[in-house]
Amino acid sequence: MAKGYVAKIRSLVGHTPIIMNTAGGILLNSNGQVLLNLRTDTHNWSLPGGYLEYGETYAQACVREYKEDSGIDVEIVNLLKIFDQGETRYPNGDIAQTITALYHVRQIGGQPLQAKTDETVRVAYFDFDDLPPLLNQQTADMLAYANQKLTK
Template sequence: MANYIQEIRRLVGHRPIILNAAGAILVNSQKEVLLNLRTDTHNWSLPGGYLEYGETFEQACIREYKEDAGIDVEIVQSLGIFDQGFTTYPNGDEAQVISKLYLVKQVGGQALQEATNETLDLKYFPFDQLPPLLNQQNADMLAVGKAYLF
């Protein structure tokens, strides 16, 4: 069922809803983390996104990483579930996002070279020099990733 969230939003409008998402940490050889600059909020987040109806967290993670970053990934390790992700988007949509975080490795593809409808830019950052993030949940996930890797 494609565009599940759009269908739900047509029914409930901007009312707060609970959504499930998957995100991932991919690091380069310098142990810097890849982040994407979002088109909707113009700040940075881990590549990832909402599950479509019938998808698993793992499937969503792999699909969203390809969509957001152009990179094919393989799941290495689950790093936890984060259930305190409250976001109000510029269009007024409100959501509590329950996210499952993974450590992934690149197995194909290449980083997007041009902006898309979801990603303006991709860049690796040191864990101690992060740009403005989408929300506290992204900060919490990056802190867990840093603790796991270092």
């Protein structure tokens, strides 16, 4: 039951609020800007990352989701922090409290997406003090934390 875990859970519980484990990564370019992806579902920006599939570690999910969301292959530098105060409301009515492992990551291959995918409209680098509309408060909290820890 590796792939499709979230879909399976949602088929059982519908739109009932659930707790989900997620992983995301902070990738900085040489100018200290952070890579974000414009989501197809909510039409706002988030860190590349996503839900763990059954049997995955947070680190494995971060690497897999980063590639899916951005086109970039990454390796984990280190765990920055666990964020457990986050709620995401999706346009389809799903609600999830997200527990997110935030990693500092380094690019080891791949290229930023050049075309829209099922999950990402586009990717772009942003200055921490000039961010676009974000997915949720947890995303804002993670970016503020990363800015403090990685760029100061």
